[in-house]
Amino acid sequence: MTGEPDPRPLNSAVPLNTLRAGESGTIAEIYGGHHLRSRMLTLGLTPGAGVTVLQNYGHGPLIVRVRDTRVALGRGEAEKVFVRREA
């Protein structure tokens, strides 16, 4: 991906907050500032990692499972994580 322009919008990648509870996906890309990205990467939200949405009521924060860890994620933060939905 080096040298390529901003890949947004990726064809099949959607923001994490559009996944319903119980749905899973693979992280395609993480947007946001350096600091926010660093914190997400540290908690295991890296491109290629599988995530499962455990709770998403359509408003308020989400709970996702990534790498055996349950992570609470504000809605705004979840919008910055693009995932490819799994069947």
Added chain:
Amino acid sequence: MSVPATLRENVVLPAVQERPILVALAGQPNVGKSTLFNLLTGLHQHVGNWPGKTVERKEGYFTFNGASYRLVDLPGTYSLTANSPEELIAREFILRERPDVVVAVVDAATLERSLYLVAELLSLPAPVVVALNMMDVARQEGIQVEPEVLQAALGVPVVPMSATRGVGVQELLETVERMARADLPYAPRLPQIRPDHQEVLEVIGEQIAGYVPEPYPRDWVALKLLEGDPEITRMMRGALPPERWEEVHAVLRAHDDAQVAVASGRYEWIGRMVRAAVTRPRIGQIGLTERLDRWATHPFWGLVILAGILGVVFWLTYTMGAPLQGLLETYLVGTLADGVRGLLSGAPTWFSGILADGIIGGAGAVLTFLPILVIFFAAMAFLEDVGYMARAAYVMDGFMHLIGLHGKSFLPLFLGFGCNVPAILGTRVIESRRARLLTILLAPMVPCTARMAVIVFLAPAFFGPAAPLVAWGLVLLSLGTLALAGMALNRTLFQGRRSAFIMELPLYHLPNGRTIGLSVWQRSWAFVRKAGTVILIVSIVIWALSYLPGGDTESSYLAQLGKLLEPVGRLMGLDWRLTVALLSSFIAKENSIATLGVLFHASEEGLANLLAATYPLATALAFLVVQVLFIPCVATVAAIRQETGSWRWTVFSIGLSLLISLLAGMVTFQIAARV
């Protein structure tokens, strides 16, 4: 290392024998690091601050097989990239102090995530022993970890254990001992950056060669530059000649996705380790945590559960604490004061007065708050230890958004119910400065135990059976004020972007009595120390002011000051004595009662009834309202100054409370007096 090891040891041989073995305890949050620390050091620990930082530093000593060890508890961090002061402290300690062994505590139940810190630790120049903790929790969640396989894959010793059950501690200490003697094979497999960035890493390594300041390893600095670590970037910009920095900077700019490549490289490395050593749970198996969280994090039931838990905490605090407090007052403080008066019947009045009323009455009254504090601290430590606190933050996120904050601010604010000082120190968990400052300004509006104790003391005498209702109303009033102030500040001074809300929801686990006990002991002891010094001095000063110049309270300096301010007090229905009581609460909230005791020459038991006979209900209500909203105590003010680093915000906070409390007091009195 520039000096050969043998030579170095010869030079400092006597010291080597004396010096305890230095062990650093590293680990992510929620991996049971504190439990292990407490288990090893017990009461032989010292809690302070890291120099120049507002981060708690815990250090302790223990002996094992005749050797003495110094154990330093590094702050719990997810990584070692300088995103927070904690992360900076942890890595600087390892780089500068070079501990003999670093014990990296990892959680067997969330192995992938918790090995991330290990991936970072291995590239620092200190031998690492992995303490594979929470083996019991992992089993309960259906995860099987094979320690020997993990050890073979990592190339460093791995010791399975369960700190809460005390299992595996002996083995861990044996491993640490052998590691300190360099008596164990140590060949860590280091994580590699994703292959597409390997070359860039080497280029940067060559560019900075010869310019890296001590004690930083070159390869580590190159990696941190690629990661965009703000501290290391700043350091190298200063260390490199400008032309060279331009070259490095150009390479870094061309690879600004390297941050992802470095983190991904670490997780790929972890993936290899974990694939070998971990058996996944069967699909469809639902762990205990998941089942509990269906309720605890539900948008409706989660709030109901939180409200219920808070209710139980308060109920316990006041039903168990208040009678204990009464007993202490009657038997300890009362008996002591009477005894002193009896013994000193021949001594000058001022002498027995200063002892019985000033010292014993003042400081003793404060000590009687201890039962309430202990119960509250225990409840908080319990909720923290079982893993519930993160759920509270999660369900409160929506509400906190209304006042421009997010869930993480809930924890420090809730701590404020115990004492505002830990609440303000607790805001360190909030990353963004804006959110942190706003939380600090709002924290003093949470009614602390000391303020509640004044209410619990006065309300029954004035309001009889309606006292609990009045107390509850005052809590609601404070919280309502907090919400309104938050909304107002958020729309005026604090406009701007909200900080990110990302936090781990740890697995629930059984509480550890030792961890809870030590936490309660440390917090209570800090309170007693405060009571023993500041409050004691103030009790004496207030007593002296109420005695001088003529030995008569009515004409004392204190009365003169109170009478000077009485016109303001009158607006709220307060006479000079209540005004003085309010003023003395600036030193410590619980002082208002001690002061009234001095002014009315009454024992604690008699005081409440005496006050009820003296003042009308409207005055009592207005006094309670002002006192619950009044300016924070001096310890809280000191904490605000320390944490904001600004006198302007400190003064702003005091002014805000003063304004709100006086207005609320006036409104309350004017309405109540007419009903």
